[in-house]
Amino acid sequence: MIQELTQKLKLNALYIAFIEQETQPAYSELPFEKRVQMLLEAEELDRDNKKIQRLLKQAKLHEKGASINEINFTADRNLDKGVILDLAGGAYLKYFRNIILTGPTGAGKSYIAQAYANKAITLGYSALYLRVPRLMQHLQAIRGDEEYLKYLTRLKRINLIILDDFGVSPLKAVEARDLLEIVEDRTNNGSLIITSQLPIKDWHGYLHNATIADAILDRIVHNAYKIEIEGASQRKKNAQKMMK
Incomplete structure (x- = not known):
């Protein structure tokens, strides 16, 4: 019974x-x-x-095992350990703030972003990993269809979205408008973690239209923790270790 x-x-x-x-x-x-x-x-x-x-x-993370505890804090990377660990507490999610990770190829931006996502999930938040080029391809394929609005609605419900590889290829005007829709939906509603090889000062030109660029940057940058990573490629270092 x-x-x-x-x-x-x-x-x-x-x-x-x-x-x-x-x-x-x-x-x-x-x-x-x-x-x-x-x-x-x-x-x-x-x-x-x-x-x-x-x-x-x-969440569809590529680095499923990414962990804050495994981040390399060697001096050449210019990472403030106190800031990194403080953000892992998740307060930025509670207040709908963003994190921007910039640095050269292979610097470990994506790994850190996904480590934050893993931590957010353990705190009960939903997350989703998206590469900006693939996201734009998907939005182009469904634009003009009912699925477009449904997809944006699904994104709006997610607490944390990672936009990886921001600035890898130029955005078309319509793609910049798509990005504005996503960013606007997250204002006071969710958080973004953005990774980019482009320094923030160059983002305005990347976003094609000055008016749209102003709108996007105003919603992202002024409400974000900014982490600039330096040093040699972590991928190259890890590959060299594997060969020894």
Whole structure:
């Protein structure tokens, strides 16, 4: 009967914990209230773990194992460890602020962005990794279709969006307008992490139209933590280590 009820109420983890209590004599020595608490905690933990797995799948991260703890803080990278770790606490998400990571190819911008996404997911936030060139291709394919508005609505619901490879190729006027739609939807609603080889001072020209550029930069840059990464390519360093 208990098994049927827990299945009906979708309390499977609670039932498994209950069976463990029934088969382990040590539990009988605990107060009833404590045993009930432990059953409920087992169910809560199981649901939290399932939520994290669901959010990780949705995020489509390339660096699934990216971790703040694995970031290289050698002096040549010019990374402020205090700032990096403070941002990992997730307050920027609570206040809908952005993070901008700039630096040369291979500097580790994407890794850090995805490490933040992984951390955000453990805090219960949804995330999504997007490469800007692929995003623009997708929006072009669905533009003028009902799917276009549906897709923008889905993006709006996500707490954290990573826009990787921002500035790799010039944006067309219509693509800049698409980007403005996404950025506008996130104002006071969600956060962005943007990675770019382009210094922020060059973004205005990249965004094609001066009016649209002003609108986008006003919403992104003035509300962002800016991290400029220096040093040699981390990919090259890692490849050299693998060859030794």
